[in-house]
Amino acid sequence: MIHSWSPPAPEFCARHKLAIKEALASLKVHCTPAPEPFVLDLLARCAQVKFTRDGTPAEWELRAAEYLRLLGHYPADIWQAAVDGHMLASRFFPDISELEERMAPEMSRRRVGIERLEAMRVPRLAPPAPPTAEEREVVKTKLGRLSLLTMSGALAQMTEAEAKRFCDTEEYPPDWDSRVTREAGS
Structure with a gap:
């Protein structure tokens, strides 16, 4: 056995x-x-x-x-x-x-x-360390931006690649200002 x-x-x-x-x-x-x-x-x-x-x-x-x-x-x-x-x-x-x-x-x-x-x-991998306060804050910020975009409807106008790039790097699409202005005027 x-x-x-x-x-x-x-x-x-x-x-x-x-x-x-x-x-x-x-x-x-x-x-x-x-x-x-x-x-x-x-x-x-x-x-x-x-x-x-x-x-x-x-x-x-x-x-x-x-x-x-x-x-x-x-x-x-x-x-x-x-x-x-x-x-x-x-x-x-x-x-x-x-x-x-x-x-x-x-x-x-x-x-x-x-x-x-x-x-x-074969060395075993140590269990992943819990996220630091700084890492948790970054995630919260990204989730916050994502929810704001969803609520404003601007996300619906972004392509999937643009939305991912924005959440990962905070890089706005080139015509972002015109999209937000149109959304705000509606």
Whole structure:
């Protein structure tokens, strides 16, 4: 069961940057798929010890190919632990699904570890600071101008780009005075 988790404080991550990097590299190495000869050797030794249906060499090659196709992404130590565990617990040659049940939980733990270490490498952004009094005043002023323009009807005569530019920079359109005069005379 994986519980919710969030990375430690950025200060902690900065202090332990090298250790995090080394742990991540080590964990990625331990997720490297097992070499094919290693897996084939494990399966052959297991077949020698456990009851299995007999087959021709061609059939064994096909079976081994399927084991590699479906389970080939697992690292050597996970393969070894799964086969050893199965040999101690069962009398028969393992099915692909039986090995998968033994392998998946450890691989999942490793992937979660990698995700967490990766998250610790990326600095988290601090939450945005609340606006200062000056910033709040600027927003109020812009909103005030906007409401005044709306009430006077002059905004209706402005294009969208002109209205945005006015609110952002206080730059009036070139014919602003004639618009306001017309509006006032109405």
